[in-house]
Amino acid sequence: MIVAVTGQKGGVGKSTTAICLAVAAMQQGKRVLLVDADPQGTTRTWGDVAAEQGAPAPTIVAMGATMHRSGQLAALAREFDVTIVDCPPRHGDVQRSALMVADVALLPCGPSAADAWALAGTLDVIAEARALRDDLRACVVITRKLGRTALAKQARKVLESSGLPVLQTELAQRVAYQEAIAEGRGVTSHSPRDAASFEITSLLSELERFAHGEEASLDLPSAAEAG
Ligand SMILES: Nc1ncnc2c1ncn2[C@@H]1O[C@H](COP(=O)(O)OP(=O)(O)OP(=O)(O)O)[C@@H](O)[C@H]1O
Numbered sequence: 463m464i465v466a467v468t469g470q471k472g473g474v475g476k477s478t479t480a481i482c483l484a485v486a487a488m489q490q491g492k493r494v495l496l497v498d499a500d501p502q503g504t505t506r507t508w509g510d511v512a513a514e515q516g517a518p519a520p521t522i523v524a525m526g527a528t529m530h531r532s533g534q535l536a537a538l539a540r541e542f543d544v545t546i547v548d549c550p551p552r553h554g555d556v557q558r559s560a561l562m563v564a565d566v567a568l569l570p571c572g573p574s575a576a577d578a579w580a581l582a583g584t585l586d587v588i589a590e591a592r593a594l595r596d597d598l599r600a601c602v603v604i605t606r607k608l609g610r611t612a613l614a615k616q617a618r619k620v621l622e623s624s625g626l627p628v629l630q631t632e633l634a635q636r637v638a639y640q641e642a643i644a645e646g647r648g649v650t651s652h653s654p655r656d657a658a659s660f661e662i663t664s665l666l667s668e669l670e671r672f673a674h675g676e677e678a679s680l681d682l683p684s685a686a687e688a689g
């Protein structure tokens with residue numbers, strides 16, 4: 463399974479989510495490749511911290527706008543059970559390249575309606591990629607959700623009207639995510655009993671089901687119905 467964690471907007475939690483998913487999959491005994499496709503190098507820096515801390519980390523490689531070419535990512539990913547690509551914000555060429563090889567595009571989105579509106583630019587990139595390959599699956603995950611506010615419900619409504627499935631799992635705004643990343647870990651290895659850890663485990667299994675063609679959730683409209 464190749465998952466591209468992507469989106470035009472900056473700071474929505476792409477890298478945090480990508481790293482935590484990679485660590486969780488690794489802890490399940492899977493061979494995991496984490497691709498840093500962002501010139502900011504968040505994932506590579508995290509890998510350096512992990513090495514300094516002696517924390518287990520997946521294989522990390524840097525790739526850019528040529529990762530879709532033959533002999534590149536698809537060839538490398540064959541050696542792994544799970545490949546997660548941490549895409550940069552903006553940099554359409556890199557996102558497009560990742561979407562040419564990914565099985566699933568995972569779009570983290572903040573919890574407000576404004577965050578959901580900002581996803582429009584990303585939807586164009588997805589639509590463009592799908593015009594070239596209709597087997598690309600794409601879904602949204604709500605991130606940085608604040609407490610039990612009504613905001614996430616609102617955001618979910620706006621997002622569903624975009625026509626993309628919104629995963630049932632929602633990631634809350636939690637210090638555990640920030641602490642884990644700062645220490646070169648994922649939430650499931652840093653604070654296994656924190657709610658964040660359950661969120662990531664749930665997201666990973668929901669993604670795996672989604673990648674295999676099962677609906678994101680049974681009680682939400684499918685992309686076709688909503689679109
Ligand atoms: N679920 C969360 N709870 C708390 N903080 C979070 C969460 N997800 C991300 N953050 C914080 O939000 C900030 C941005 O997160 P991150 O770097 O993962 O976003 P990004 O989408 O990869 O950003 P960029 O577009 O710059 O690559 C970081 O400070 C990170 O610690």
Ligand SMILES: [Mg+2]
Nearest residue numbers: 476477500504
């Ligand atoms: Mg990032």
